[in-house]
Amino acid sequence: MKSIQNRLIILLLIFIIIPYFLSVLLIYRQTKGNVERHELENSQEQILQASSDLEQYFDDIVNLPYTLYRNPDLFRVFEQGFDGDYYFNQLEINEGMRNFYLMRNEILQLRFFINEGKSSFTIYNAMLSARKRKPDLLQQASIQKLMSSEENFIMEPPHQIKNYNNTSIMPPSEQTLVLTVHHKVEDVLTKEFLGIISIDIHLDKNADLSSHFLRKNKEIVLLTDSDGYVIYASEEALIGKTIPDELLRRISPSTSGLKSAEGDIVLSRTLQGASRVINAKQENVLDVIAALTDGQGVDKVIETAGSEHTVKQTPYLVKRGGTIVLVGLAAKDIIDFDFMQIMFKEADIKSVFRYRNLYPAAIGAIADGKIDVKGIVTHEFNFEDTQKAFDFVIDNKEDVVKAVIRMG
Incomplete structure (x- = not known):
């Protein structure tokens, strides 16, 4: 009788109890992994948005003195x-x-x-x-x-x-x-x-923007300059000092998005210019934007070319709730535009009449190197060749991006 009971218990363990606990363990590990990946994805999106806000803020600050030229x-x-x-x-x-x-x-x-x-x-x-x-x-x-x-x-x-x-x-x-x-x-x-x-x-504004990185008050936020000095830190004692070597090793950009040896997940981003440039002659703009944004579109679309084609593209590039800014002046007064896309996405449209009261600020920004225009200057002419320059630009529109006439 006991041997039968023992066999039944063993069978119960092998076929029911052990598989049950193994399945629970596997489900727990898989669920935990999915939750961690989801949290990491959310954190990456959050750091991108907060980084964009910080980038815009510092850009606004360093550009304030250009108002003097106005x-x-x-x-x-x-x-x-x-x-x-x-x-x-x-x-x-x-x-x-x-x-x-x-x-x-x-x-x-x-x-x-x-x-x-x-x-x-x-x-x-x-x-x-x-x-x-x-x-x-x-x-x-x-x-x-x-x-x-x-x-x-x-x-x-x-x-x-x-x-x-x-x-x-x-x-x-x-x-x-x-x-x-x-x-x-x-x-x-x-x-x-x-x-x-x-x-x-x-520093209150820095603290406010940087606090967007904090979700559970368990994160450490560091905002540093190119020399390694801490502009803002969630640990106030670090502000104004260089990053300690040990902490610098832990937040190395090479570990971004990965777990460090100490078990920390490090997310880092350098504030800089455009991370992706699309050549419309070689790539389909709509397809590339869709791939880069997982089909969501971008927050802001700024149209500056003044081309009928690019104006018509804007409703398909903007994300739901995003903003389209029309700057370029198109040759045609009336352009076919998919307003149903705008309505479905509840997007905003803003317009800017370019050049308005901006010549002094633009000249100053270019003159002191704040805006680098070297990359778009394809042709240069001496002052005495001014007429030749205008004729060349008119006759070679496909080859000329911007032509410069040197005054001296």
């Missing part, structure tokens, strides 16, 4: 110095600096340094300081780095705010950490150095 009266003060017409220039400085300061809530302090006369003006907490002469400003390490750089701006790692003009408008108790952007002001045509705009940015 104010000819204020720009004239930089060109001619402050002493020429004291009353008029003081009014321009007061109005220009206050307008500049109020453009962004996170600007804590702003400095205008005018090289002609070595005059320095600061504004802190919406209060403007009196003029001070700063002949030694160009000898400061950060400014010397800016002057020797091919770029028109540099960004200082976070540091305690400095009282630039040693004025009473900043209380001695002020110890806020700020990120400073120094921007070189130059004459667009002659490249003559005219002055420097320094902007102290409160």
Whole structure:
């Protein structure tokens, strides 16, 4: 009797209990793996979106000084110095600096340094300081780095705010950490150095944007510059310092998306320009975009060619809830457009009349290298060959992207 019971128990174990627990274990492992992959995919999408937001934010910050080129009266003060017409220039400085300061809530302090006369003006907490002469400003390490750089701006790692003009408008108790952007002001045509705009940015905006990376407050977020200094970190003690070697090894880009030896999942991204360029002569744009976005489309479609064909493509490229911006001017006044796609996707359409009030800013951005146009210049002509240049462009539209006439 016992032997029969033992056999039944063994059969029960072999055919029911053990298979049941094995199946539960396998299902658990598979489910866990699927959940982890799903979480990783969500995290990757999140880092892409947050990175895009950060990229746009820093681009906006470093481009702020270009608004100076849109104010000819204020720009004239930089060109001619402050002493020429004291009353008029003081009014321009007061109005220009206050307008500049109020453009962004996170600007804590702003400095205008005018090289002609070595005059320095600061504004802190919406209060403007009196003029001070700063002949030694160009000898400061950060400014010397800016002057020797091919770029028109540099960004200082976070540091305690400095009282630039040693004025009473900043209380001695002020110890806020700020990120400073120094921007070189130059004459667009002659490249003559005219002055420097320094902007102290409160780190709250960085923290707000970077917090989008945090989902369960278990992640560590690091935002660093090209020199390895920490611009923002979820661990505040790291801000303004270089990344520790041990931490740098753990977040190596080569481990991005993988588990490190310590069991951490590392997601990293370098902020840069376009990661994919499509040649419409060699590839089908709609197919490539569909493959890159898993058929979803892109967040923003900006049409700048002014081609009937590319305008008609935009409804098929934008994602559901996305935005289409029409910049280019097409030759035809009326173009067939699939508005049903726009309605199905609930997409927005915005239009921009190109060139409007943007010549000074565009010229300044190109002149100081902020926008690199070398890649689209296919032909160059001397000034005395101007007529030849226009004739060539008209007769060779297939070969010319942009032609440049050299003035000197």
